[in-house]
Amino acid sequence: MGLEQVQASDGKEDVVIRLAGADEACCIYQITMAAFAEYRDHQVPSGALSETVDLIEERLKDGSEQALLCFRSGRPIGAVRFQMDEHSLYFFRLAVCPEEQGKGMAKAMLAWLERYAKENGKKEIWCNVRRSAARNIQLYQSIGYVPVREQTVISTTGIPVRVVAMKKEIAGLEA
Numbered sequence: 125m126g127l128e129q130v131q132a133s134d135g136k137e138d139v140v141i142r143l144a145g146a147d148e149a150c151c152i153y154q155i156t157m158a159a160f161a162e163y164r165d166h167q168v169p170s171g172a173l174s175e176t177v178d179l180i181e182e183r184l185k186d187g188s189e190q191a192l193l194c195f196r197s198g199r200p201i202g203a204v205r206f207q208m209d210e211h212s213l214y215f216f217r218l219a220v221c222p223e224e225q226g227k228g229m230a231k232a233m234l235a236w237l238e239r240y241a242k243e244n245g246k247k248e249i250w251c252n253v254r255r256s257a258a259r260n261i262q263l264y265q266s267i268g269y270v271p272v273r274e275q276t277v278i279s280t281t282g283i284p285v286r287v288v289a290m291k292k293e294i295a296g297l298e299a
Contacts, residue, residue, distance in 0.1 A: 139229065141236045144191040144203070149181035152191050155203040159219035180205070194220070194233050202229045206237060212248045212291075213241035231267055242294045250291035252277070264290050 144152060153175070183189040183205075194202030201224040206215040215237055220229045234249075241249045253260045255274060265271075269290040276284045 138196075139201075139232060140195045141192055141202075141233055142195075144184070144193040146181050146184035148191075148193060149184060150177050151193065151200050152180055152203040152205070153177045155193075155200060155221055156217050156219040158221050159225075160217075161222075192233055192236060194229055196224065196229075202233055204233050204237065208241070208244060208246060211246060212250060213237060213244075213246050215249065215251050218251070230263060234267060238292065238294065246294055248291050248293055250289060252287040252289050255286035255288055261288060261290070264292075268292050 156175070180189075180191075184191060189205050189207055191203060191205045193200055202220040204215050204218040206213055208214075215234075218230055218233065220233075238249055250272075251264070251269075253264065255261075261271070269292045271288045272291050273289045275287060275289065277287050279285050
């Protein structure tokens with residue numbers, strides 16, 4: 125699964141979604157920082173805001189993570205990182221530039237990941253979402269993800285954060 129052309133929900137421009145290379149870590153970083161800026165002033169800021177280009181590049185190079193990039197008219201507007209194990213695909217740091225949010229880009233990237241997971245024999249796709257991020261939980265539920273458990277994790281700053289693990293079964297998806 126290489127490039128994928130999808131139609132933007134506003135119907136104006138084609139969008140391309142593809143796997144990213146380690147040489148694109150700076151682009152992934154910039155999109156993530158723009159999208160996660162809204163969490164900077166939260167009581168417990170997102171750990172995404174403390175990551176570096178070097179960290180992303182290193183993880184992409186060593187294969188511990190993979191990433192997608194989403195482009196509209198050749199301009200990078202979205203990114204998501206993920207890992208796979210024997211049975212599942214776990215995604216994190218789903219990011220869409222603020223001016224592009226609400227146009228279906230996150231859903232398009234998730235659909236790409238779901239097909240990729242199925243093509244690679246995975247049975248489920250899942251993520252963790254902050255309990256306080258109701259908008260994100262609602263987005264995932266709107267496309268078939270279900271909450272499976274709540275837990276407290278320790279943030280990169282050492283502060284406990286409530287998260288909801290959400291998953292979607294892959295079996296019924298068309299490849």
